[in-house]
Amino acid sequence: RKEVEQDPGPFNVPEGATVAFNCTYSNSASQSFFWYRQDCRKEPKLLMSVYSSGNEDGRFTAQLNRASQYISLLIRDSKLSDSATYLCVVIRPSGTYKYIFGTGTRLKVLA
Amino acid sequence: DTGVSQNPRHKITKRGQNVTFRCDPISEHNRLYWYRQTLGQGPEFLTYFQNEAQLEKSRLLSDRFSAERPKGSFSTLEIQRTEQGDSAMYLCASSKGLAETQYFGPGTRLLVL
Numbered sequence: 001r002k003e004v005e006q007d008p009g010p011f012n013v014p015e016g017a018t019v020a021f022n023c024t025y026s027n028s029a030s031q032s033f034f035w036y037r038q039d040c041r042k043e044p045k046l047l048m049s050v051y052s053s054g055n056e057d058g059r060f061t062a063q064l065n066r067a068s069q070y071i072s073l074l075i076r077d078s079k080l081s082d083s084a085t086y087l088c089v090v091i092r093p094s095g096t097y098k099y100i101f102g103t104g105t106r107l108k109v110l111a
Numbered sequence: 112d113t114g115v116s117q118n119p120r121h122k123i124t125k126r127g128q129n130v131t132f133r134c135d136p137i138s139e140h141n142r143l144y145w146y147r148q149t150l151g152q153g154p155e156f157l158t159y160f161q162n163e164a165q166l167e168k169s170r171l172l173s174d175r176f177s178a179e180r181p182k183g184s185f186s187t188l189e190i191q192r193t194e195q196g197d198s199a200m201y202l203c204a205s206s207k208g209l210a211e212t213q214y215f216g217p218g219t220r221l222l223v224l
Contacts, residue, residue, distance in 0.1 A: 032210050043215035087153050091210045098210055101153035
């Protein structure tokens, strides 16, 4: 089993829709989590950190479910500009290198 | 601009040639990371520096790959005797702390013919 798994998609949704992605992780001791956004042929950029109590930034909500070992990203009122790949990152609790990237979930918002 | 920069942005080379990429991290960041990314995949970790010390290398990093960060500032990644399978985007990132947010450079896109 991979340390971090994401549904690669693509998720095709109409403008204005609400869409949610999950990312599962295998190490129950993982402590920190992030969502990055990556546009086609560009570098990943931090979208938001994921806090234990859940957090919201405008139309984006990130949540952590420790019992089931997954994080989620909810996008409300999707815009065309939200079309991108969303990468989840899980921080390993030990070792010198800690960042584990998922393969990404591709989102296409359609007009 | 105080972000992470990478040069060159694109590189086309013939199989068997050596190539070198450069990464300049954000100035106050002492941690620097190299990744490789192919289409449809997330970034794959290659190696990691804390200041000038190379602390970890992935098994993906064959003997043909070498990375340096001689003065704890910029870093270079060299690929010797390139193969077509080395064609990918090579990303550099930096961070202040070990589990803190990484900031990525624009990447170097390598094509080996």
